[in-house]
């Protein structure tokens with residue numbers, strides 16, 4: 002028998018499985034893949050080998066050493082290069098007929114507007130965060146583009162095909178409330194290692210290395226409004242104290258003492274201040290203020306132990322320092338001290354630790370070693386600010402300097418409060434909210450993504466399933482029929498249209514006039530959760546879209562005040578390239594969007610499993626269905642989520658830090 006030609010053998014099986022019709026179609030299908038990480042690398046390989054011809058691969062990140070164990074399109078030589086570019090280069094070689102366009106960018110960037118999304122036949126998500134997933138979901142709902150959503154967490158995984166009007170969308174189901182901690186626990190009364198880690202990562206790192214948030218105006222305003230004068234005076238003192246250490250960290254002259262200043266403030270003076278509040282410690286163990294010089298000279302006695310002997314490993318055992326000289330206590334490997342000299346704060350570490358005590362990242366550090374690590378990491382971070390390389394630094398589990406800093410600061414705080422410390426490895430897991438990734442789960446999920454994508458392309462809607470990989474040896478996969486859209490969903494129930502316009506020349510009123518065709522309906526307008534106008538608030542109507550930050554890539558929602566009709570959401574796009582310069586500043590969608598009657602709320606909905614890798618998704622209990630109209634719900638959400646009065650920071654990974662002035666149970670630090 003004559004051997005099959007390579008291209009014949011390459012396609013024979015796929016063709017037999019997919020059937021000639023679908024197989025012939027794949028070379029012309031335009032796929033957008035978002036994410037080239039753990040799932041993304043596996044998925045790209047599958048998509049290329051399945052015979053898809055045009056793949057656009059987008060990822061914002063560069064390759065990290067820690068990716069190599071499972072992101073097999075990358076090699077050590079590729080570290081620090083763009084994931085999208087390297088993955089595309091590697092996978093192109095798997096199939097000569099494939100055309101991969103890599104983009105090193107953020108999918109939320111406004112250049113990737115609805116017009117751009119509409120250039121694709123299908124979108125495959127291989128992302129790792131809710132924010133980006135929500136964004137892609139909205140774009141796909143707006144453009145009626147089939148989307149396959151996916152996620153893995155350890156042994157768990159999920160694949161979910163989504164199509165507007167046929168299936169629920171990613172936002173139809175409320176996502177789990179993240180884990181919360183009261184702010185006072187984090188700021189004043191920690192009792193667990195995680196409290197100290199969150200404090201170091203979400204409070205201390207931003208205070209020292211993040212943006213300079215001038216709170217003077219806020220405090221002046223609070224004072225005017227007659228808030229507690231003593232409290233305001235304390236907050237001013239606190240702000241001033243942080244200001245001076247921030248300045249010191251950024252200044253050449255004082256930088257040598259800066260690290261010690263930081264230490265004295267947060268581990269000594271702040272603890273003394275707290276101790277002065279007697280009431281706080283009536284039923285709690287008191288913290289102990291740490292002493293830099295005494296720890297350095299190993300004369301500090303903490304709860305009966307010397308600094309070099311105090312270590313607080315998670316297992317509760319204590320390792321006493323003796324024996325041979327060691328060891329690098331900079332887990333990142335850096336031992337540099339600024340200007341090559343020992344600064345006032347530098348500890349000449351001759352700590353003696355048995356080097357056999359586990360891998361260096363997994364060792365528990367003594368109090369003294371934590372001090373050394375605190376000094377060196379603070380110096381490294383300060384140096385990055387001083388050399389102007391970065392203006393601000395935020396925590397990143399893969400950034401050795403910030404991880405060292407958080408490890409050391411958290412452990413020093415733990416020591417002060419008598420809480421067990423954590424190794425750098427454990428801190429990385431806890432601060433980075435890491436569930437170890439399992440390559441096999443990624444591989445299984447990536448295969449399932451392609452299967453669901455093929456169902457979508459074939460319009461075989463009855464075959465589509467939500468598939469879950471679960472930790473159940475008897476039933477490792479479960480496949481569930483898809484649910485219908487939630488009629489109350491504020492994303493997929495909107496009527497979408499594309500508005501091509503020049504936002505610098507169009508006012509909000511002109512857009513409303515054009516879209517509502519002079520119907521005079523009473524409406525409110527929103528950009529995301531920001532309310533721009535309502536019937537009682539018309540100040541913005543004569544402002545241009547640009548001045549209201551409603552520009553290319555953003556959505557403008559027009560919500561019916563009566564709640565009778567679904568909302569109209571306009572995706573703002575540029576005018577076409579050939580549009581005459583003196584032409585109209587807006588091209589209205591044709592036909593104009595005609596929103597449907599709003600559906601009455603339903604009580605029972607099809608089953609979706611309770612726990613997913615995209616988040617333990619819970620449907621509202623029937624009692625929660627209060628029948629509130631989405632329009633009104635959106636309004637409530639918009640005001641409660643971003644009330645300007647609340648001092649709130651939202652961090653990338655979903656962590657919310659509320660510096661609350663509200664009641665205690667509203668003051669929470671939230672971990673996603």
Ligand SMILES: Nc1ncnc2c1ncn2[C@@H]1O[C@H](COP(=O)(O)OP(=O)(O)OP(=O)(O)O)[C@@H](O)[C@H]1O
Nearest residue numbers: 036037038039060061062106107108127128129133
């Ligand atoms: N907004 C976004 N735009 C483009 N790519 C994104 C966006 N958000 C996340 N990603 C990418 O999605 C991918 C998710 O992959 P994965 O979960 O394996 O993350 P990772 O960073 O490679 O791994 P780990 O978090 O475990 O270190 C990452 O490569 C990440 O850069």
Ligand SMILES: [Zn+2]
Nearest residue numbers: 170173490493
């Ligand atoms: Zn929805």
